[in-house]
Amino acid sequence: MGGFSYEELQAILVMQGFAGLSLFSVLLLMALGLAIIFGQMGVINMAHGEFMAVGAYTTYMLSTITETYVPGFMNYYFVFSIIAAFLVAGVIGYFLEFSLIRHLYKRPLDTLLATWGVSLIMQQIFRSVFGAREVSPTLPEWLMGSYQPTDTIDIPLNGLFVLGLTAFVTGAVFYLMFKSRWGLRVRATTQNRLMSGAVGINTKMVDRLTFALGCGIAGIAGAAFTTIASTGPTTGSLYIVDTFMVVVFGGAASLFGTIASAFSIAQAQSIMEFFLSGSMAKVLTLLTIVVILMLRPEGLFSIKIRK
Amino acid sequence: MTFFYDKLLGGKQGAIGLAIIALLILVVFPLTLDLFRLNLVGKYLTYAFVAVSLVLLWGYGGILSLGQGIFFGLGGYGMAMFLKLEASDPESTKIQSTPGIPDFMDWNQITELPWFWVPFESFGFTLLAILTIPALFAFIIGFAMFKRxxxxxxxxxxxxxxxxxxxxxxxxxxxxxxxxxxxxxxxTLNGWDIRDDSSKYILYFINAFLLLGCVLVGRYVLTSKFGRLLLAMRDKEDRVRFSGYDVSNFKIFVFCLAAMMSAIGGAMFTLQVGFMSPSFVGIVPSIEMVIFAAVGGRMSLIGAIYGTLLVNYGKTVFSESFPEVWLFLMGGLFIAVVMFFPNGLAGIYEKYSKRLFSCLRNGGDCGRRVTARILSFRTKSRATDDRRTGEAA
Known part of the structure; x- marks a missing residue:
């Protein structure tokens, strides 16, 4: 192992593993929203990455406003900006479903094209409003710095925060989908739309709220993303293919599969990144997924339902 | 002769459509446009290969490939590798530390021609590779996916x-x-300079004829029994399967055919534009080519050519003068085509051409008939309005 001592190698493994965990958090936050929309509703939302960018830009805006008008509030604004990112992205998603998506439920391939158009328009809006340069919000102080358990290991605090946020959001989504009345309605609608309508579930409203929830979670992903990297107009589109691969690889209808696949993809990529160049790591990861998907098209975890 | 007429030209309608596009590409453009613009049109027409292949694959087969750029790129890179090897002979690259290999290899400290570049020194192999490698690649992808x-x-x-x-x-x-x-x-291509004016004209015409050839092949495929099966598969795949056909084989075939057409387009692109880069391979160009086909009409081979020309013309005009508006328009185009014109320009033409032709044949009273229709519509809607207000009162 090229001149590294055992201890150094261990430290590299821990830090690289943690870098993988950060990537895992962002991928999972993105993929959760997509898994809800794609897995539960069968809608391909190519503009999902742009909803993430909406969340990131919302955070940036709040940071700028706080910094200019109430500098004393800088330590707390981030918590509010996460909520704001969720709401803004969710509301835009709600209107998108109402104006566009609901007309295309029977034509999934066309939804793909239409939402690609939406993503182009949103990218141009970002570019016109915020400029083509990448921006990043001023982070509160408690997010900066790092945690050092030993001399050689160095774990950034923002990564830890994002990890915690991801755990919280994932828990909330699981509670919402599997323990609440609303989740019951969503799952009922997925399994049998006609029957759900017949027992009095407003399936159209369920669709709209599910879509809005998925977009809102993408907004949270965007807020989390700002702590790790800066945001540009095309940031979202960089992640969209990876995110789709996460969802498809995990098995579209299984939230648990999404977590497992986000974890394995992120870890594989960040560990390979250390030994190979970044682009080759990405090529190998994606190639492995594609080959596995060719052998097992239903993904890692599939729910057996009668079609 | 009737075989030729029915199968390749698609009857009277098809023959007229083909004649018009051939006239436009082969006569009108070369006569009216200067060489720079004509070269630009030639570049657009190479995209039209992909759009035509998508009509077969997506419009008739119902298989949406968002990766046609792969095959366009493979074809283009195949041709570019041959041309590059010819351009980097030991004489003209003698200032490099390793003469005789392409310049970018020398910049990256590569001292020997990689093994997969070696066969591309032969023109015959290159032409073969442009057609077979994309098809083979498509076969592997298609076999793995459609069989499952x-x-x-x-x-x-x-x-x-x-x-x-x-x-x-x-x-x-x-x-x-x-x-x-x-x-x-x-x-140069086998010693023939591809950059001077006369060769640009020649390449343009080769490109145009190849494109029309692809349209004819597409016509032939679609009017055969295979074309019927393709449509049947798109609409009710299970029924075709239960009738005893192996659906996956048909899908693999059409995917390979589409890959081959796209690759020809890619090779012609390299020849006419003089370079090939990854920006014509990736996600964005692949999906843009889908929109060319969608604008022209996903069910019309000739429509795809018009769609490609039109969208690219728009792109050139707008990105020259208002680059920021172009993405809005492009995005709007995606949405509008999907929501309001699923059959694109060809669909609109078909809808209105019949009405137009029939009233032309009746001796030019179209105007009066349209007015009559508008009048009758207005009276009708006024009547409903009256009823509504009556109910409200």
Whole structure:
């Protein structure tokens, strides 16, 4: 192992593993929203990455406003900006479903094209409003710095925060989908739309709220993303293919599969990144997924339902 | 003769459509446009190969491939590799530390021609490779996916991922592929300078004839029994399967055919534009080519050519003068085509041409009839309005 001592190698493994965990958090936050929309509703939302960018830009805006008008509030604004990112992205998603998506439920391939158009328009809006340069919000102080358990290991605090946020959001989504009345309605609608309508579930409203929830979670992903990297107009589109691969690889209808696949993809990529160049790591990861998907098209975890 | 007329030209309607597009491409454009614009049109027409292939694949087969850029790129890179090797003979590259290899390899400290570049020194092999490698690649992808009944959005996403993989690979392996800049500075084809004016005209016409040839092949495929099966598969795949047909084989065939057409387009692109780069391989060009086909009409081979020309014309005009408006328009185009004109320009033409032709034949009283229709519509709507207000009162 090229001149590294055992201890150094261990430290590299821990830090690289943690870098993988950060990537895992962002991928999972993105993929959760997509898994809800794609897995539960069968809608391909190519503009999902742009909803993430909406969340990131919302955070940036709040940071700028706080910094200019109430500098004393800088330590707390981030918590509010996460909520704001969720709401803004969710509301835009709600209107998108109402104006566009609901007309295309029977034509999934066309939804793909239409939402690609939406993503182009949103990218141009970002570019016109915020400029083509990448921006990043001023982070509160408690997010900066790092945690050092030993001399050689160095774990950034923002990564830890994002990890915690991801755990919280994932828990909330699981509670919402599997323990609440609303989740019951969503799952009922997925399994049998006609029957759900017949027992009095407003399936159209369920669709709209599910879509809005998925977009809102993408907004949270965007807020989390700002702590790790800066945001540009095309940031979202960089992640969209990876995110789709996460969802498809995990098995579209299984939230648990999404977590497992986000974890394995992120870890594989960040560990390979250390030994190979970044682009080759990405090529190998994606190639492995594609080959596995060719052998097992239903993904890692599939729910057996009668079609 | 009737075989030729019915199968290739598609009867009277098809023959007229083909004659008009041939007239436009072969006579009108070369006579009216200067060489720069004509070269631009030639470039657009290479995209039309992909759009035509998407009509077969997506319009009739119902298989949306978001990775046609892969095959366009493979064809283009095949041609570019041959041209690059010819351009980097030991004489003109003698200032390099290793003469006789392409310049970007020398910049990346590669001292020997990689093994997969060696066969591209032969023109015959290159032509063969341009046709067979994309088809073979499509066969592997298609065999793996269609045999396992992967279709619809899954197929679209996976082809998109493959397009991404290929782009990242090309950009990452700079020494072997020329990286993000692509393969540039191509000069001659078997000693024939491809950059001077006369060769540009010749290449344009070769390109145009090949494109029309692809349309004829597409016509032939679609009017045969295979074309019927393709449509049947798109609409009710299970029924075709239960009738005893092996659906996956048909899908693999049409996917390979589409790949081959796209690759020809890619090779012609390299010849006419003089370079090839990963920006014509990835996700964005692949999906843009889908919109060319969609604008022209996903069910019309000739419509796809018009769609390609029109969208690219718009792109050139707007990105020259208002670059920021163009993305809005492009995005709007995606949405509008899907929501309001699923059959594109060809659909609109078909809807209105019949009415137009019939009233022309009746002696030019179209105007009066349209007015009459508007009047009758207005009275009708006024009547409903009256009823509504009556109810409200």
């Amino acid at each position: 009944r992967v279709s619809g959005v899954y197929f679209a996403i996976i082809t998109q991922a493959i397009a991404l993989i290929l782009t990242v690979l090309i950009v990452g392996q700079q020494g072997y592929t020329g990286g993000i800049n692509g393969i540039t500075d191509l000069r």
